[in-house]
Amino acid sequence: MTAVIDHPDYFLLDADLSDADRALRDKVREFGRNSIEPIINDYWQRAEFPDVVLPGLRDLGIIGTFIQGYGCPGLSRHAAGLVAREMGRVDGSVNTFLGVHSNLGMGSIYMLGNEEQRQRWLPPLARLEKTGAFALTEPRHGSDSVSLETSARREGDTWIINGHKRWIGNGHAADVIVLYARDESDGEVKAFIVEKQNGAYPSGYVPTVITGKIGKRAINQADIVIENLRIPTENRLEHCESFAGVTRVLNATRGGASWEAVGHGMAAFEIAARYSLERDQFGSPIAGYQLVQEKLATMLSDLTSMQLMCTRMAELQERGELTTAMASLVKLTTSRKALEMCRTARDMLAGNGLLLDHHVARHLTDMEVVSTYEGTDSMQALIVGRDITGLSAFTRTSRR
Template sequence: DGDSWVLNGHKRWIGNGHAADVTVVYARDEADGEVKAFVVEKIDGEYPAGYNPVVIEGKVGKRSILQADITIDNVRVSNDNQLEFGQSFKDVNRVLQATRGGASWEALGHAMAAFEHASRYALNREQFGAPIANYQLVQEKLATMLADVTTMQLMCMRLAELQTRGEDNQAIASMVKMVTSRKALAVCREARDMMGGNGLLLENHVARHLTDMEVISTYEGTDSMQALIVGRAITGTSAFTTKRRS
């Protein structure tokens, strides 16, 4: 609209979206159908008229960061606030390709922590006169958890190497995000199960890692979405909806 853009839309689950001084908004241009990136800034500590973020209350996971439900109603931004390298959905995917790597490392961290807590618990918790770590089933669980953690470490390191050399791609990043999310959830659930009711206590930490992992497995695309991206790379056929976007 002249020398400015008019933004409209609604988006939930934006980290720190209630307080950030600078927010990048991706919006579809009605003129050419492309997704473009715009900077929305606070002015004198206030968001522009029409930009309304509300903190989402009642989360069980990732409570260390607040997410916002943002309504954007006829928010005007100048042409200068359109990002040069945010001109299409391909540009958005480049951002997601990088952030999925970060989410994979987060998943690895939660899995490592859950494994360490479970290992210590198994060595110290006694049942029938011996630490539960002495029992075959517990050792089998610990071995599987360690194998999953090690797999995640290798995948994250390999992705980091490819990113450093500029040789990564969307399918590789999605595969690592998919695998690390699934394995980290499995490790955290196994750790919680091994600790019985004690695994539900906040003081034992595993429940926090588990609920945080439920969040990580969702953002930057669920593992099912990552699977479709990988599947498209394998088959050359997209299984995403073929319905025309409105």
């Protein structure tokens, strides 16, 4: 039982990892346990990002994940998933920072920028000399991001941007923000880079940290008011001419939340199983009671199904065969199962499960966030439903 608790990989999926991927997994896992876990509760409680971990994250060689060149590791989809899994297993806030910085922010520049733009921004971001953000979501447009209202108007060698962004991870502190806006002249979505100069944002970019969150408290999101923000034309990412550019980035980074959910599920199982062996009630460990064993077996079953789905998802991504609906099914399944696992683990720890010292409460509230971003469970279900029936529930009269 001890091996299962310490390494919950019941179907031995990690046994098929290459030596390089196994080394990557172990390196990230060790860093998480030694450098993040001992400090994260304090930062989480204060709602502050642990900047002290940035040098260590840089030295792991994982920044930029799937990007080839520019100081990035060019990881496979499976290897990138392992990074998200192991980070989620320790803390969701740090994993969200990595997803925003490495995948969405740097990924936008890599896929939508020209060569000069890639050379200009990607190397310092890969070295974490600068941090990045991805500004797409708006107060009125979350799941319906294609309807974004932030506008851009060209005047000579400058673009004038007006609008409002919300829930932008690291959007209050990043040095390089990829900001999406709709061109007033043709109605198409374009991407722009907002840069700090001498430690300050340009006039017209006003971020405010969103307070009062119950989950992922160690990574801050910003509400950003944009008023007559002037961006030079060389800061418009050349290869984004419509919302299709946004879709390219989202498709390329799809799956990160599912892998993170696996990590939270692994943590929940480990915490609950270990606690059940250590906690005595009525003269014996609670692990010996039928109710507890049934809960642990159900948790392990759910975790194993999540691991299998994510492994298959990575294989399909590498072959270019993963569809949007497939990815939605994985996100739907992993987020629901991981959230239920965290709730079960919290229940098994009873009052102790409410304390940050036992970590499970942090994983539980962080999973509430994972279940929301990259599309809520309900939205994922509608995407799968459209694939099943050929009928879209987003617009009642449309077919796919």
